Amino acid sequence: MTGVLILGGTGDARRLASALAGSCRVVSSLAGRVREPLLPPGEVRIGGFGGVAGLVSYLRSEEFDAVVDATHPFAAQMTLHAVAACSRLGVPLLVLQRPGWVSVPGDHWVRVPTLADAAEVLPSLGHRVLLTTGRQGVGVFAGSDQWFLIRTVDPPSAVLPPHSEVLLARGPFTRADEVALLRSRHIDVVVTKDSGGSATYPKLEAARELGLPVLMVNRPPLPAGVDTVATPEQAMGWLATKSGVGGCPHHS
Known part of the structure; x- marks a missing residue:
């Protein structure tokens, strides 16, 4: 057939x-x-x-x-x-x-080739992190001193950073909700992968609105x-x- x-x-x-x-x-x-x-x-x-x-x-x-x-x-x-x-x-x-996503005026994106590079660059960009790179990549940040809000669909199985909170959620998200989330957790940097699509793009709009840097991991x-x-x-x-x-x- x-x-x-x-x-x-x-x-x-x-x-x-x-x-x-x-x-x-x-x-x-x-x-x-x-x-x-x-x-x-x-x-x-x-x-x-x-x-x-x-x-x-x-x-x-x-x-x-x-x-x-x-x-x-x-x-x-x-x-x-x-x-x-x-x-x-x-x-x-x-x-x-x-x-993939394309930056627009008002965005402050720092692009890196890998998650390991992101972990190395992160301390220079902020202290309170929204991490949305998927549960499998969380372990890369286990040795970081920053505070992390780790948003994933399922609970991470890797060792978590010592200062962190896990938020289980599945998109699509709205810009207003993302702004409220970033403000409520006092987030000052967003870490994500260049996944593309509209379902999770509002976090980038929220970061732009609040003037926050985005650490963007490039696609392989x-x-x-x-x-x-x-x-x-x-x-x-x-x-x-x-x-x-x-x-x-x-x-x-």
Whole structure:
């Protein structure tokens, strides 16, 4: 049966799965790092593949005609595995990745390449930190002396900074609520990843309004030569170019 594997976990992945539903077999694969993920329509598998070899085996057994990597922009290892596995089998691969954020007048962003760099630069920017880099990156800041408000969807499992508070919350957030949060905790610097999208952008608007610096971790670069699009609609168009009907490819 004609089928598309979506490496998901993002809002764009869910929107693509919804758009493809009913036109072909769609399987969305989630990493399983969020306790209660928002599930897309269609078939869902949760958990890793066991590296490149495991993904090759899965693609071969399920006979997918195309793979869309719509994982988080910072899921670099999954993207590398997808490139290697699809290249080995000759399966078309598309990376669906929303555009990164772009600063505007009034923003005070300091960009760094990695979380480790962020931890090194942070002391020069502020003392009370809103940290929104995801629960897996919290441990990088365990040795910091600043006070942290750590906002994540699920509780962090890493060692926390000695002066910290955990706030469990899932976006979308509003600008007014973000301003109120920053003021109530006396935040003087925001640390985040360049995830892009609108759901968590209001924290950047709030930082701009309050004149706060933002320490922004840049995205890892995508592998060279990979087809990329920025929206689910563009992904549908790409799938249609693979000799598909209704957005889905079929066996040639």
